[in-house]
Amino acid sequence: MADEEEHVQNQQEIDELNEHDALHAPADGQAAAHASPVRSAFHLGGIDPPKPLQLKGNLAQNWREWRQVWTSYEIVTRLCDEPDEMHVATFITCIGQRGLRIYNSLPFRDAMEKQTMARVLQLFEEHCIGESNVIYDRYVFNKRDQEQQESFDKYLTVLRELVGRCNFGPIMADELLRDRVVCGVKN
DSSP states (O other): OOHHHHHHHHHHHHHHHHHHHTTTOOOTSSSGGGOOHHHHHHGGGGGGOOOOOSSOOOHHHHHHHHHHHHHHHEEEHGGGSSOHHHHHHHHHHHHHHHHHHHHHHHSSSSGGGGGOOHHHHHHHHHHTTTOOOOHHHHHHHHHHOOTOOOOOHHHHHHHHHHHHHTTTOHHHHHHHHHHHHHHHOOO
């Protein structure tokens, strides 16, 4: 309960800083140079934070794509250089309200773990993707043929996504991808 109250208080402080920035922004368009530290952390170099995680549809795929954008955002904003507390707070802010609900339901062992970015990502990964069945993933990959009216580029993109889940290793994956294209292409 104390963690929820602390999060609400932190969010209120961020909102107040953002309101202050909006009210006191210079008229000449130099707002970014005068932004608060909290605001500039989210818009460093004009980079907007990732959009909230989509929980509808294929959650595993949505998570993989969101995680890729998040990782790029961490690099571009140098968020990785920040303390874990700031890192996790930024993550929570970016992932959206529904993502926050997931965060609050994750099985953290203690309060310290809730502020450890590596653990947060690990638990989100487990929640969104779960355990993969490599045998089934390989079956799906090996049975995937090009569909009617499917372009070659689309077919190749789907195969690359599928082979990435099969844990073949980079050299074997390239060879099996080539073989699957040869066997499954229709046009």
